[in-house]
Amino acid sequence: MSAQIIDGRACARTLKQSLEADVARLRAEGLGIGLATVVVGDEYSSTAYERRLRRLADELGVPYSPRELPADVGQDELLACIGELNAEPSVSGILILRPLPSHVDESVVFRAIDPCKDVEAVHPDNAGLLALGVPRFVPSTAASCFHLLDTWLDSVGEDRAEFYHRCLIVVVGRSNNVGKPAISLGYERQATVSSVDEWADRTTGIGRHTRWADVLIVAAGKAGLIKAEHVGENAVVIDVGINGATGRDGKVRMIGDVDYDSVASRARALTPVPGGVGPVTDVWLLRNTVTAARLLAGQRIEQALPALPVARTAQVRTLQEKS
Numbered sequence: 001m002s003a004q005i006i007d008g009r010a011c012a013r014t015l016k017q018s019l020e021a022d023v024a025r026l027r028a029e030g031l032g033i034g035l036a037t038v039v040v041g042d043e044y045s046s047t048a049y050e051r052r053l054r055r056l057a058d059e060l061g062v063p064y065s066p067r068e069l070p071a072d073v074g075q076d077e078l079l080a081c082i083g084e085l086n087a088e089p090s091v092s093g094i095l096i097l098r099p100l101p102s103h104v105d106e107s108v109v110f111r112a113i114d115p116c117k118d119v120e121a122v123h124p125d126n127a128g129l130l131a132l133g134v135p136r137f138v139p140s141t142a143a144s145c146f147h148l149l150d151t152w153l154d155s156v157g158e159d160r161a162e163f164y165h166r167c168l169i170v171v172v173g174r175s176n177n178v179g180k181p182a183i184s185l186g187y188e189r190q191a192t193v194s195s196v197d198e199w200a201d202r203t204t205g206i207g208r209h210t211r212w213a214d215v216l217i218v219a220a221g222k223a224g225l226i227k228a229e230h231v232g233e234n235a236v237v238i239d240v241g242i243n244g245a246t247g248r249d250g251k252v253r254m255i256g257d258v259d260y261d262s263v264a265s266r267a268r269a270l271t272p273v274p275g276g277v278g279p280v281t282d283v284w285l286l287r288n289t290v291t292a293a294r295l296l297a298g299q300r301i302e303q304a305l306p307a308l309p310v311a312r313t314a315q316v317r318t319l320q321e322k323s
C-alpha cells in the first residue's frame, strides 16, 4: 500500500484565503494589525522562516517590522528591544525566532513579551493556558500539525471526534515549541497521547512505542529518524522536521525527520517535507496576529478567534500523482 500524501500547500492556500478575509474584516472595523519579528544572529532555519513571514505579511498588506540583532547581543539589549515592541501600538504580534544564543536566558526573554502580543505562546501565561486546555494562542507549528490532521480527516470522511477518541497519538520529541504543545492539543481532542524522544531510540528502541501509533507526530530534529519499521500500516504520519541534507550533486535540500520513501510504502497517510507542515505554519502565525490585534482592541478571546475554514475539497494526492 502506498500512503496518501497530505498536501500542506493546498491546506495553507485555503487557510490563507480565510486569513485574507479576517484581515479585511479587521480593517473594515478600523482595527490596526502589525507583526514584529526578532532574529538574533543568522541561523539558517530562522532566517528562512523570517523571509517567509515577511513575504506573507507583505502579500496580506500587514505592516511588518523585522528586528535583527547580532549573535553576541547582550540580554539587556534584547530585553530593551522587546520592551520597545511591547510599547509600540502599531505592533500587535511579536515573534522571537529560535534558536537564541546560549548566553541569553530564554525563559527571561520570553517572560518579557506582552502576553497579548505573544503570538507563539512562549510566555508562561500563554504556555499555561494551553496546557490547561484554554489557549489564548495556539503555537503555530503544533497548530499546523493538527490543522492538517483535522483537514485530512474531513477529506477522507472520518468523523473527527470519533477518530480522536479511539486514537493513540505518539509525539516524538519533547521541545517546548512543538512536542509539548502537540501533546496538549492531543489531550484537548481526547486522544490517548504518549511522548518519546531520541533517548528511547538509544535505549529500548523507538519502534517499541511508535509502531502502535494511529497518529505519529515527529519533531525530533533528526533527519531520517523514522523508517518503515517504526510505523504501523494504519498510521498517519506528520513530519515536522526541517533538516538540510547535502545530495551527491553537492546541493543542499530540505528533508524531514521521516525517511519519506520507506514510510510512504507502509503508512496510511504522510506529510511531505517540503510542502507539509511548513507552509501552514506561517499562515497560522499571521492568524494568531489577527487574534492579538483583536485582544489588544479589548475584545474577549471568544470574539477574537478567527473562524477556521471548512475543508471542501480533498487535499490529498496519491504517491503516484506526486512523482
Ligand SMILES: Nc1nc(=O)c2c([nH]1)NC[C@@H]1CN(c3ccc(C(=O)N[C@@H](CCC(=O)O)C(=O)O)cc3)C=[N+]21
Pocket (backbone or CB within 6 Å): 045, 046, 047, 048, 049, 052, 095, 096, 097, 098, 099, 120, 140, 141, 177, 242, 254, 273, 274, 275, 276, 277, 278, 279, 280, 281, 282
Ligand atoms: N519561534 C520560532 N518559531 C518557529 O516556528 C520557528 C523558529 N522560531 N525558528 C526557525 C524555525 C523554522 N521554521 C520554518 C517554518 C516553515 C518553513 C517552511 O514553510 N518551509 C517550506 C519550504 C520552503 C523551501 O522549500 O525553502 C516547506 O516546508 O514547504 C520552514 C521553516 C519555523 N521555525
